Amino acid sequence: MERIFDKELTVLKERLLHMGSLAQSMIRVATKGLVEREEAILEEVFKNEEEVNQLHMEIDDRAMKLLALRQPMAVDLRFIAASIKINSELERIADQAVNICQNTQVLLKYPLLKPLIDIPRMAEIAQKMLNDSLEAFVNRDPDLAQTTLQEDDKLDNLKDQIFRELLTYMISDPTTIQRALCLILISRNLERIGDHATNVCEDVIYMVQGRDIRHPQKAPTPSRLH
């Protein structure tokens, strides 16, 4: 009995990691399509979305069955609860990768506005955050989760910087407005991927330490666009 349960937990973890690596590859490929201005590259992302959606339902179903049939205690219960939450974050990350592709499709109807520098940087940070959050999950490593979630500020700052820069383009030349808007939306898609990776990190910390760090009392945020 015990050994079957352990095996089921391992399968749950493996399926989640498979979904995580799909989501990561979707971010990478979406950004490649954007940077290389090659619409055909994006097809892979749309194909992966279907697999991610199937995994989303499969993983939830596995987790619910484990809760119902095995009535897990303590550590195992927290692992399964974390899996359900991380599953939902990964699905939303994949959705954001799809949104990047859709925004890129609109963008590619127009000539290049400017060489992309900050957006690929954001994509790199977002991918690394996702990768590290999953590594923290697998290795039950709350320290890695903690350092990873601090990376999120970098994404927020880059997003604001991109916004300000594109605003000046739009104001000085209205023919750039549509393209600039697409890029602003893409930077927000990447920022949201960082938010979801942050949620994964918080779930890992709760899973390992039973500590809920999600809402520290913090100073009010200065007004900026959200």
Add this chain to the structure above:
Amino acid sequence: MERIFDKELTVLKERLLHMGSLAQSMIRVATKGLVEREEAILEEVFKNEEEVNQLHMEIDDRAMKLLALRQPMAVDLRFIAASIKINSELERIADQAVNICQNTQVLLKYPLLKPLIDIPRMAEIAQKMLNDSLEAFVNRDPDLAQTTLQEDDKLDNLKDQIFRELLTYMISDPTTIQRALCLILISRNLERIGDHATNVCEDVIYMVQGRDIRHPQKAPTPSRLH
């Protein structure tokens, strides 16, 4: 024993509904502050956010304790799992209401661009979706959940319509760009509230019928901005 468990389930439901009504009021007040151009009104939303954050952690904690200590079966298990998911949707809805306030604070630095018509309509639909999704949850009503989630298309269409209209403003008069961007972001905040209410509906259908309707095979979406 049985009676204590039932009482605990009732408390869980009541706390969730309290959080839901807070989230609803946050959308209403944020929109009021926007429409009446009155920054002081927004304060209430920032205050409510703290209570929502506390509830978010409290409800998760209650649900985890019920899973651990009561080892619930079938219907009760699905109810608790749905509570955990709906809890997270409500917290994100409240976040979006806060984002509307932050975007409004920036918007109010500029004179009125145009009387708002479609955004208040979106806010009304989003509030009603949230209200009905919670009613479907309380009454275990999958039919209401099903009709409610269909409302989401209206929000998507209004968001696209707002985008197109504001784009023409921006292109014809660059002095409107900042304000138009704020309004575009607010319309997206409202659209995301609709997405979260849709997720609540899907959770209700799963809770009552054990059917996962989240990823039907659907025709590919036409390119539009996401």
